[in-house]
Amino acid sequence: MRTWQVRDVMTTDVASVREGTAYREIVDVLTDRRVTAAPVVDGDRRVLGVVSEADLMYKVELSGQPRERRIVPDRHRREARAKAGATLAADLMTAPPVTVAPDATLVEAARRMDSRGVKRLPVVDDLGRLVGIVTRGDLLKVHLRPDADIRRDVVDEVLRRTLGVRDGVVDVAVHGGVVTLTGQLERWSTVRLALRLTRQVSGVVEVVDALGYAVDDAPHSALRLGGGMPAGIA
Amino acid sequence: MRTWQVRDVMTTDVASVREGTAYREIVDVLTDRRVTAAPVVDGDRRVLGVVSEADLMYKVELSGQPRERRIVPDRHRREARAKAGATLAADLMTAPPVTVAPDATLVEAARRMDSRGVKRLPVVDDLGRLVGIVTRGDLLKVHLRPDADIRRDVVDEVLRRTLGVRDGVVDVAVHGGVVTLTGQLERWSTVRLALRLTRQVSGVVEVVDALGYAVDDAPHSALRLGGGMPAGIA
Known part of the structure; x- marks a missing residue:
């Protein structure tokens, strides 16, 4: 009896983008690949952050809204406005990324997702390079x-x-x-x-x-x- | 120039389950249909709640953990334990559901998702019956x-x-x-x-x-x- 590990359920053909990928191209990648987020990687495939639908949504949500300023905007609102105005992956992404190793158990991965409030984890090797991605849906596969x-x-x-x-x-x-x-x-x-x-x-x-x-x-x-x-x- | 509405981007062929659908069958439906959540409907297709990967994940996360009792468990932990022990859609789902009308604008739908902390909205008619579902990904399609x-x-x-x-x-x-x-x-x-x-x-x-x-x-x-x-x- 071997406890299932992240490597048993992760996706290795990961849809990723670069720091300089533009907003619409990111939407294109997510739509084409039918995923809800993509890791942002540098030239060595090291993971810098993750750009998700949540990061992109602010532009829909704040579309056409007057850009009024508040004396002390709360943190969520400030981030939302910054991302609503951003057009490149590096400015849209959530960083630093919450990652996991391929030999972590599914229970460890599930707990990390819950405690850090994320829905997927880029899987990285010892040097921080992208080797896969694991979603909540992947973790549920153990129940099949x-x-x-x-x-x-x-x-x-x-x-x-x-x-x-x-x-x-x-x-x-x-x-x-x-x-x-x-x-x-x-x-x-x-x-x-x-x-x-x-x-x-x-x-x-x-x-x-x-x-x-x-x-x-x-x-x-x-x-x-x-x-x-x-x-x-x- | 017509502002895009929810009906323009929603999915009408919705993967849904009934109150009595069992845990593994729900995982089956989500995996087969490649979705992260499904509305729970009654015999008249009225939406009772939504069962999402988040609701199902507790069983992975708390797998094999001793069921120690706390004198005053916090609300999140109490809900997590209840759902980790549940096996039917009615007990696993998040209810009441946060829904939207087909003629709402994309901006309205995006703001409702953000303020209510959900990633998709069942689309219902005047009688609360399921006519579609709209995800964050659907809302982003306007940018294509x-x-x-x-x-x-x-x-x-x-x-x-x-x-x-x-x-x-x-x-x-x-x-x-x-x-x-x-x-x-x-x-x-x-x-x-x-x-x-x-x-x-x-x-x-x-x-x-x-x-x-x-x-x-x-x-x-x-x-x-x-x-x-x-x-x-x-």
């Missing part, structure tokens, strides 16, 4: 993984190899990425671990717990009955 | 309008019909959507109006002002020299 592949990972890797559960003790059913585990295990802690490791299998949408156990080895089991879960195990 | 079409609007509609400027007084050059106006007009106020109306022509990326004037009829011209612009004219 066939049920049979997911089931094989749960049965072979999680139950048999990692937890040492004998074949036939736990029934594993997978439908549309939703994994249902049914059966009886020895300990409560093994049940928790089985559920947790199953959730980490690439492509798993949800895990339904239909597992029982003989021995309750939960620490602070009084607390657990109250709805909490002991840290470090759950 | 041929230079010759833009020039015709500026010459015929702005200069000749609206301002009554005689032919040959102002030279109009359009390259990549950038309009350069060259020549000599009678009044400062006419110059301002010519620039402003030209910026409103559909597809104009920028207006370069190379116009002179004989009579300075600017109110508060001292203020104008100071860098400001009188409200109501500029």
Whole structure:
């Protein structure tokens, strides 16, 4: 069982532009290639920034508006006005770029997108050179993984190899990425671990717990009955 | 000269899902149709919400994370956890939807997207039924309008019909959507109006002002020299 990496789902034929690419040519590239953003690269393919539909939209939004000045314009408005007046990639782009390495996991990439508020990450090598791009849509592809592949990972890797559960003790059913585990295990802690490791299998949408156990080895089991879960195990 | 409306650029063959559509089927629809979001509709095609890659991403992002509880989780985290655990469109979608009418202008649609923080708007009729969808990319298509079409609007509609400027007084050059106006007009106020109306022509990326004037009829011209612009004219 190998955790999926960015290189497994990224696009390598990336639509990119140069610092001096003009506004309309950028729109042309995005439309032709059916993408919503393009990395801006220098002559060595190093990524300088990303120009997205958001950066280009200001010109539509502020079209024909009087250019009144405010004494203290807020930051968003100031940036919007600057980009509405810009015509070259270098002035339109968002920089510095938020990038990712090809060997990052999909979970790492997803968290970086969320925390930095971006919808795609240019994938760069150790020298900062563009080798691909990964979008939110690419990350979601892991959920298109066939049920049979997911089931094989749960049965072979999680139950048999990692937890040492004998074949036939736990029934594993997978439908549309939703994994249902049914059966009886020895300990409560093994049940928790089985559920947790199953959730980490690439492509798993949800895990339904239909597992029982003989021995309750939960620490602070009084607390657990109250709805909490002991840290470090759950 | 007709200002472009949402109906001119929207997609009418919309990929949509129902309230009960399951997580993986939604991912399937987005991937197959190469879109980043789909409206969720009821049996009468009324739009209930929108399910986007952002709504689906939480499941990737929180994959395998222990479900620790916080005493007071913040709103974003609470929503993220709820959506990470959801498996049906009705629970995953963002609702109520931010929609637009087919006869709205592109500028209105762009401003609504920006103020509401969305990247596409379902287009609905008077009864709230889905008739199309408009993305930021669709709105940018106005900037792919041929230079010759833009020039015709500026010459015929702005200069000749609206301002009554005689032919040959102002030279109009359009390259990549950038309009350069060259020549000599009678009044400062006419110059301002010519620039402003030209910026409103559909597809104009920028207006370069190379116009002179004989009579300075600017109110508060001292203020104008100071860098400001009188409200109501500029």
